[in-house]
Every structure is written in structure tokens, then in C-alpha cells.
Amino acid sequence: MNIQIIEKVVDVFNHYGDVLRFQIERFEEVLNDAAFDMMDECYLVVLGMKLGVFEAMIFDEDFEISRYVTYLCEYASLKEEEALFMVSVYSQIIETIGYYFEIPDVEQFLKNAYQHNQFSHLYVLARTYFLGFGVTQDYEKAFEIFSYLYQQGVLESCYYIGYMYEHGYGIEQDILQAFHYYQTNVDSQSALRLGLFYMYGYYVEVDEEKAMYYFLQSQEKEAYLYQGLLLESQKDYSAAFQAYLKGAKSFQKECLYKVGMLLKRGIGVELNLNEALHYFTYGYYLLQEDCTYELSMLSFDGVVVKKDEKQALEYLHQAARLKSYDACLLLSQFYEWGRYVQKNHQYALSYYQQAQVIKEEKENQYEII
Known part of the structure; x- marks a missing residue:
């Protein structure tokens, strides 16, 4: 399934007005025309609107992706992959459009x-x-x-x-x-913050033991990511994999990428490219840039999926738009050499510059969030 359906839905709303979402049959017709090459994606977008999921998410103050995925699997008989894709697409559309409503009085x-x-x-x-x-x-x-x-x-x-x-x-x-x-x-959210303070020495001395203590007290899905990062830095890859896996099961997108990479490399877990593909795909649905890049590489290699250079290039360009450093750097080389694409020095320079900006942003980014 293709995340480009997000752009199609936003374009439809921008052109016809957001009220079109209340006219389901008309919306379905217009969307099918706009995204005629993405029928599966159109079906899921329309189905979710018919089920009221889109409206529910707009008014959900405590949105949690796993809750909606579970609901759709249990009550709409969707596969987990379909449910995740639908919910993720809606989440991005809502964020892009920026729905606003006022509580009266x-x-x-x-x-x-x-x-x-x-x-x-x-x-x-x-x-x-x-x-x-x-x-x-x-x-x-x-x-x-x-x-x-x-x-x-x-x-x-x-x-x-x-x-x-x-x-x-x-x-x-x-x-x-x-x-x-x-x-x-020290509730779940405060524990996560305290863990980050001690992990990165944010106005306190770095103390990985205290950081882990607080992360283990937190039920926030991001806590699993930081547990994994700590364990990975200590070269306890098996434990790191298990921590990342817990986060991945809650659809924490960085954990999905980490699980995929450890499976791909066979570090801390038995090498399994098919399972790696599964987690990269879920990360792609959540617009995780490095997962999108990895899908591109798998499509170029043709090991666990059919070799498809056109699809690989599409993933690669999507990864670049999502600010993947590796994707921008590789596209720069492709346009410089004329490999898979027509040689274009201007594009090559542009992607190289984008890669450097992304690299600098990551180097300067303070990891407390």
C-alpha cells in the first residue's frame, strides 16, 4: 500500500472542500478518480469514513494508534496491516489539514x-x-x-x-x-522525562542505571525505544531487541525501524529478512524515513520481495521527502551517474545539499524531546 494516498486525499479536500467527507458516495467517486492507481488504498480510506473512524480521531484528545488498530481488527475484521495503514493515513491527514473546533462556553x-x-x-x-x-x-x-x-x-x-x-x-x-x-x-510520563534527563545528562550527571530505572517505570511506548538504545550501547543486543520489540508492538515507529534492522542483520536475534520486511513496512505506513529507505533497498536487491527498480525508486524518492539522509545521498549519486534515472547535475547537487542539511540537523539535534 502506498502512503501517497495521503496527498491525494488532502488534494481532494483542498479542491472540493472538507465537507465532502460527509458525502461519502461523492467522496468515494472523486477519490477513485484522483487515485485510480491506488484502489486498495481508496477502499480503506472510504471504509474508515463509513465506519466513523476518521471523525472519531478528529475529536480524540488522547489518540493512541494501537487502540484504533485493535478496534478495527476485532470489529471490522481488518488485517492488522490494513488497520494500521488506515489509522496512520487518517492521522497524517488530520495533522496536515489541522482540524479545529471550539468547546462552547x-x-x-x-x-x-x-x-x-x-x-x-x-x-x-x-x-x-x-x-x-x-x-x-x-x-x-x-x-x-x-x-x-x-x-x-x-x-x-x-x-x-x-x-x-x-x-x-x-x-x-x-x-x-x-x-x-x-x-x-513519578507517573508514566514523568518517569520517561526523568529517564531522558539521566540518559543524556540534561542538567544532571549521566547515569545510565538511573535512566534505565525510570524507563522501566514508564508505560510510554517511547520508553521502550530508550531502553533499547541504552542496552544497545552496552552491547546487550538480545535485550535491546526485546525492548524495541515491545515498542514496535505499540507501533512506535523508531522501534519498528530498530527491530527491522536487527532482524535484517541478525544481531541479538536470528536473521530473518521476511520479518524485517514486515517491520519496515509498518514503519513506512507511519512515515518513518529510514524504514522507507530500507524498503527501497530490498526492492533493488530483490531478495525477499520481487526485484522492482521502479518501485525501489519510488520508495527512495519518498524516503528523501521524509528526510532520510541515506536516501538523499543515494539519489544524489544516482543523478550524478545517471544510474536508474536520467543524469541531472542540478538534481544531484540538490539532493546532496539536502543530505548535508539533514546530517547537520541530526548532529545538532538535542535528543531530549
Whole structure:
């Protein structure tokens, strides 16, 4: 299945208006015309709209991809691959279009919640302002409400207060205060942040043992990625694979890539190119650039999939658009040599420059996210 269907759907909405999603039969007709060479993808996009999945995701404040995939597999009898593709496509379309809706009378709702000390309502409203979900995003107001809740003993506020202190959202940046709040209530999210602090020495000394301790307390899917990175740096590849695998099962896209690469190389696990292809494909659906590059290489090699240079080039160009350093560098060489493509020095230079920009961004990127 081809992730280019995302562009087709966005183009259709831009041309006909977003209200077309409420006219399912008309939308299906228009999309089939626009993406006539992607009938399977069109079918899944339309099916999900008929099932109400697209609308549900628009209004889902706590979107979690695995929840939707499980639902579609159990109640719509979709294969996991089909469900993941559908949900990922919708997620990217929603992010691209930027749906916005307003919660009516939110200020009155907030006033009443304060007056009656309805802490659960205040917590929901604080998160609403923090996320910008149904209201204009307002970190200062979110900080104000979370701080009030903290003073009232609602410790679930600690993560959000810490996060805003850490990044200077709604309050002047203060890393020590962030660290204090994360430690005050070590829930799943705070544990992930503390693990990252110790892993990368972010205003504390690097301590891999403490980092792992906190990652193991977190149920966030990203925690599995950092567990794997720590274990891999310690050359415990078997344990690293198992950590990455847990993240991959939750569709954490970097974990999907890591699992695929270890399977491809037979490091920490028995070499299995068919399984590697499976994880690279899932990562591709989630727009993971290196997974897309690996699919290109497999299509060029023709080992576990049919050798298909046209498909390989399509993956390679998609990987470059997703900012894969390796893809940009290889395309630069292809256009320089005239291999698989017509020789074009201007394209060669452009892809080489893109590769260097990506390399610099990765070198300068601070790994705390």
C-alpha cells in the first residue's frame, strides 16, 4: 500500500472542500478518480469514513494508534496491516489539514469548576488548554490551572507543570523546577522525562542505571525505544531487541525501524529478512524515513520481495521527502551517474545539499524531546 494516498486525499479536500467527507458516495467517486492507481488504498480510506473512524480521531484528545488498530481488527475484521495503514493515513491527514473546533462556553465551564472545586473538571480543562484541543492553545492558562490543582493536592498536575518549566511554555524556563515536579509524582510520563534527563545528562550527571530505572517505570511506548538504545550501547543486543520489540508492538515507529534492522542483520536475534520486511513496512505506513529507505533497498536487491527498480525508486524518492539522509545521498549519486534515472547535475547537487542539511540537523539535534 502506498502512503501517497495521503496527498491525494488532502488534494481532494483542498479542491472540493472538507465537507465532502460527509458525502461519502461523492467522496468515494472523486477519490477513485484522483487515485485510480491506488484502489486498495481508496477502499480503506472510504471504509474508515463509513465506519466513523476518521471523525472519531478528529475529536480524540488522547489518540493512541494501537487502540484504533485493535478496534478495527476485532470489529471490522481488518488485517492488522490494513488497520494500521488506515489509522496512520487518517492521522497524517488530520495533522496536515489541522482540524479545529471550539468547546462552547468553556470560560463559564472553567468558572463553575473553580467555584465548586470540581478538580476533575479543572484537570480536563487544564489539559484542554495545554493541548489546544477545542480551545486556542494557552500555556499560561494551563499553567495557572495545573498550579492551582497542585496546591490542592492533585499530583497528576506535576508532569504538566514540569514539562512547561522544562520547555518554557507559559512560564520562564527553569530546568531545576521541572526536575522537582517530575520527581514529586513519578507517573508514566514523568518517569520517561526523568529517564531522558539521566540518559543524556540534561542538567544532571549521566547515569545510565538511573535512566534505565525510570524507563522501566514508564508505560510510554517511547520508553521502550530508550531502553533499547541504552542496552544497545552496552552491547546487550538480545535485550535491546526485546525492548524495541515491545515498542514496535505499540507501533512506535523508531522501534519498528530498530527491530527491522536487527532482524535484517541478525544481531541479538536470528536473521530473518521476511520479518524485517514486515517491520519496515509498518514503519513506512507511519512515515518513518529510514524504514522507507530500507524498503527501497530490498526492492533493488530483490531478495525477499520481487526485484522492482521502479518501485525501489519510488520508495527512495519518498524516503528523501521524509528526510532520510541515506536516501538523499543515494539519489544524489544516482543523478550524478545517471544510474536508474536520467543524469541531472542540478538534481544531484540538490539532493546532496539536502543530505548535508539533514546530517547537520541530526548532529545538532538535542535528543531530549
